[in-house]
Amino acid sequence: MRRLRLALLVVLAVVAAACAGGTGDDLARDGSPDGTTGSAPAPAEASSTTTTTAGLPQAGPLPPSGDCPAVPAQAQPDPGRPRYAMDVRVLPGLDAVDGRLTVRFTPDLPTDRLVFRLWPNGPRSAAAGAHLDAGPVFLGSSAPVATSQPDPTTLVVPLDPPLRPGDAVEATVPWRLTLPGPANDRLAVQDGAVRLGSFFPILAWEPGVGWALxxxxxxxxxASTAPVADFSYSVTVPDGLSVLASGVPEAGRWEALAVRDVAVSVGRFRTVEGVASAPWPVKVTVGVHEGLDDDPGAYLDRVVRSMEDFSRRFGAYPYPAHTxxxxxxxxxxxxxxxxVMQGPGTIGRTxxxxxxHLWFYSLVxxxxxxxxxxxxxxxxxxxxxxxxxxxELAGKGMPAPAQGRAGEPMTYWETRxxxxxxxxxxxxxxxxxxxxxxxxxxCALRHLVAAHAFGVARPGDVEAALAKVFPEAPGVLAGAGISTP
Ligand SMILES: [Zn+2]
Incomplete structure (x- = not known):
């Protein structure tokens, strides 16, 4: 089904930064006019009733369309994915969070350890005052096991005997997160609102590769990497506060199936709800914390329209809820x-x-x-x-440290x-x-999504998807500094 949206060109000054990127200065300079597009997305005929191993709807194959080769059915999540059960309690005073998780993990490669990443102890969050303490760690019903922490963000749990592929282990980890005050980041407390992103010990397994260190x-x-997992978690907050989070709330818990992380925002929200057709219904809830004058309905409209647009461009979106x-x-x-967490005044391109990112990072x-x-x-x-x-983006200049360096890791950008x-x-x-x-x-990105939904894509996977449509893609990517081993 083609849907042409007439451009509704309300040009607003945009002061919003794009997500998690660059310096505020660069992004402020990059602010773009806020208008909708008039281009017509490709059709997505994903009306299959097949479901994945997580009980999510599975997009069926797409026939060839114009210059676009036939797209296979979307990949399924690994039936052996980790399963987390977690309880999260935000303490009165909003200065700390107590938690406890149990995770069942089944590797696809042999391993002699579990590795949990403690992202709140990274330099940015730690400088703001966050700290995550984890442990003691219990394996099954055993006594606590000795663990090591080779750096503040890495908790290593030795396994003796090692796990063979397909063997399962269950680990229980109590944890306490010390919250910072105001911070322009994923962990923050300000004016009675709390952001909890990358906030608990998470298994950093890259299927087919091993631990992501x-x-x-x-x-x-x-800098995080995690496999999709099933999460069932509770969030307890002080009286008068409410929660917006990943997953579907059910009987006091949030159920989030085949996702690679969960995040939580706590506040006093004015909320609005809507449904995106992507093409299956996605319940979308937008909340604006008290004291902010943003209109939640305007954000909802933009989320729903972009979600529907991307489902036609890149493939069906399988998850039932978004906040x-x-x-x-x-x-x-x-x-x-x-x-998603956003700051005030970010209704534009942010x-x-x-x-x-719900397609690129979350699904793939x-x-x-x-x-x-x-x-x-x-x-x-x-x-x-x-x-x-x-x-506009195609015309932007490239600073010398970035020229031909698109493929560099985060450590390269630390000093640039x-x-x-x-x-x-x-x-x-x-x-x-x-x-x-x-x-x-x-079209090429539809191929990428179909092949690597619920997985962890590597540069060669992106290159291969592009090369299905553009045989010259490897050379073009190499020119930008993206090469595949
Ligand atoms: Zn981003």
């Missing part, structure tokens, strides 16, 4: 599966960028420490398609933060735009 950086961006929380003191947006994962360009570049492509800003946004967000978009017809790029 990429170090944290001080960049306003992510967006606006809380104070955040200069852009932060993406999590099923939950909103569509974060919805783009990547190692965000090693290959940050995959999710940031492709979410920026999505943003540009929705906003009609491809030409002024160039991070242009190098990691804009440069991949320029490479994609250089391939040719943007509709055919969307």
């Amino acid at each position: 990429e170090p944290p950086t001080s960049v306003f961006g992510e 967006l929380a606006l809380t104070p003191g955040l200069s852009g947006g932060l993406e999590y599966p099923g939950h 909103t569509s960028h974060e919805v783009g 994962g990547n190692n965000q420490g090693r290959d940050p360009w995959i999710d940031e570049g492709l979410a920026t492509w999505a943003e540009a398609r929705f906003e009609g800003s491809l030409g 933060q002024d160039s991070y946004y242009r190098g990691t967000y804009v440069q991949p978009v320029q490479a994609l735009a250089a391939l040719g017809d943007p509709d055919r790029v969307d």
